[in-house]
């Protein structure tokens with residue numbers, strides 16, 4: 109189901125949003141918006157608070173890297189990906205499809 113989040117102009121590079129009690133991380137990258145699970149697949153840490161470098165986000169707790177476009181894990185200690193969610197921009201507002209949760 110598509111869910112409304114925030115205006116695309118309301119943040120600069122990354123933002124956490126909570127929908128139906130679940131946290132999602134929005135990222136702006138090279139003119140596109142991407143959405144991942146905000147909570148790391150290793151332990152509890154928020155990817156929306158991680159550093160972004162070369163299309164990857166670094167988990168702020170132990171430094172695992174995740175591909176922002178796909179959620180694929182790129183380095184230990186995490187071994188599982190995080191879910192990536194489809195994004196649409198409608199009239200300047202970001203919508204995400206949460207069906208994969």
Ligand code: FES
Nearest residue numbers: 148150151167170
């Ligand atoms: S909590 Fe993210 S790598 Fe450990």
